[in-house]
Amino acid sequence: MVSPTYFLINSAFIDNGYAGKLSAIRELCNGEIDIDEIERQLESIESETPSKKNLTKEDIPEIYDPYRPMKKLYNYLIYIVPTFSNPKGGTLPLESRTRLIDIARKYNILIVCDDVYDLLDFNAGKANHSYHKKMVYLDRETLPDGEEFGNVVSNATFSKLLGPGLRTGWQETATPKLAELLASGGANKSGGTPGHFNTTIIGELLKSGKVDKIVANLNAIYSKRAEALKAAVRKYMPKGTSISPVDGGYFAWVTLPEGYDNLKIAEECANHGVILATGDNFEVTGDPLGWGEHGVRVSISYLDESQIEHGIKIWGELCQASRKSPEPVCKDYL
Numbered sequence: 001m002v003s004p005t006y007f008l009i010n011s012a013f014i015d016n017g018y019a020g021k022l023s024a025i026r027e028l029c030n031g032e033i034d035i036d037e038i039e040r041q042l043e044s045i046e047s048e049t050p051s052k053k054n055l056t057k058e059d060i061p062e063i064y065d066p067y068r069p070m071k072k073l074y075n076y077l078i079y080i081v082p083t084f085s086n087p088k089g090g091t092l093p094l095e096s097r098t099r100l101i102d103i104a105r106k107y108n109i110l111i112v113c114d115d116v117y118d119l120l121d122f123n124a125g126k127a128n129h130s131y132h133k134k135m136v137y138l139d140r141e142t143l144p145d146g147e148e149f150g151n152v153v154s155n156a157t158f159s160k161l162l163g164p165g166l167r168t169g170w171q172e173t174a175t176p177k178l179a180e181l182l183a184s185g186g187a188n189k190s191g192g193t194p195g196h197f198n199t200t201i202i203g204e205l206l207k208s209g210k211v212d213k214i215v216a217n218l219n220a221i222y223s224k225r226a227e228a229l230k231a232a233v234r235k236y237m238p239k240g241t242s243i244s245p246v247d248g249g250y251f252a253w254v255t256l257p258e259g260y261d262n263l264k265i266a267e268e269c270a271n272h273g274v275i276l277a278t279g280d281n282f283e284v285t286g287d288p289l290g291w292g293e294h295g296v297r298v299s300i301s302y303l304d305e306s307q308i309e310h311g312i313k314i315w316g317e318l319c320q321a322s323r324k325s326p327e328p329v330c331k332d333y334l
C-alpha cells in the first residue's frame with residue numbers, strides 16, 4: 001500500500017484477510033513512489049518463498065465454485081491512489097505508472113487504483129490540457145499477447161463529483177474477462193449492492209451533460225480555494241514549511257520544518273477550533289513510517305476561502321507560539 005494512505009482502506013483490507021500482511025511503500029515528493037523498494041520487497045519475498053503463478057482450480061478447490069467462472073488469482077495486490085492522492089495530493093508520473101504495470105506483470109500482481117479524484121483536475125478546460133492517464137488504460141493499451149485479464153482495476157465514484165450519499169461508483173478493467181469476474185463476485189452477484197435507482201438518475205445526468213457542468217463548477221471553486229490555501233500557508237506558517245502542489249482533488253500535504261512538535265501543536269489547534277488531520281492518521285496499519293512527525297493533510301473540499309485562511313492563520317500563530325515558549329524551569333533552582 002502506498003503510504004501515507006487513504007486511512008479507511010486499512011480496515012477494508014484487514015476485514016478481507018490481509019491483517020498482518022500489509023506493507024507500506026513510501027510516497028515521495030509530488031506523487032512519485034519508491035518503486036525500487038517495491039521490487040526489493042518482492043524479490044526478497046520471492047527468494048524466500050517463491051509463489052506459484054497460474055494457479056488452477058486444483059490448487060484452490062476450497063474457493064472453486066462450479067456456478068461461476070474460475071477466479072483469476074493474483075499473487076500480490078498493490079493499492080494506490082495514483083492521481084491527486086488522498087492524503088498527499090500527489091500524482092504518479094506516467095513513466096512510473098508504466099514501470100509499475102511492468103512489475104505487476106512480472107510478479108502476477110493486481111494493482112487496485114482508487115481513481116476517485118481524477119476528474120477534479122483544476123487544469124481541465126485549459127488549452128492543450130489532457131487528463132492524467134489512468135493506469136487501467138495504460139494496461140489495456142499495452143496488453144501482452146494472450147493476456148486475458150490484465151493487471152489493473154480502477155475504482156471510481158460519483159461521491160466526489162455529485163455527492164457521497166448516492167453511494168454509486170464504477171469499475172474499469174483492461175479486459176472484459178476481468179470485468180466479468182468482478183460482476184460475478186459475491187456482493188455483485190446477489191444483486192444487492194449496485195444502486196440501480198441512483199445509477200439510473202446519474203445516467204440521465206450524464207446523458208444531459210449536467211454532470212460535466214457540475215464538475216466544471218467544482219473545479220472552478222476548488223482551484224480558487226487551493227490558491228487561497230497556498231497563499232495562507234506562505235503568509236502564516238513558519239519559514240521552511242512546505243506544501244504539495246494542489247492541481248486537483250481535495251487534498252494538500254503540509255510539512256512543518258524541524259523544531260515544531262506537530263502532534264502537540266495539532267492538539268493546541270483543536271482547543272482553538274481548528275482540527276488538523278496529522279500524518280499519523282494515514283499510516284498503513286502495522287507498517288508505520290512516521291508521517292505524524294511533520295505531516296498534516298489539509299482539505300479544500302469543505303471550507304471556503306476565508307475559512308481556510310482563518311484556520312491556517314490560527315495554526316501558524318500556534319506554531320510560532322510553540323516555538324517561542326521558553327523551556328520550563330524547575331522551581332528548585334529558582
Ligand SMILES: Cc1ncc(COP(=O)(O)O)c(C=O)c1O
Binds near residue numbers: 006116
Ligand atoms: C481514495 C478514496 N477512495 C474511496 C473513497 C470513498 O469513496 P465512496 O464515497 O465512493 O465510498 C474516498 C473518500 O474519501 C477516497 O478518498
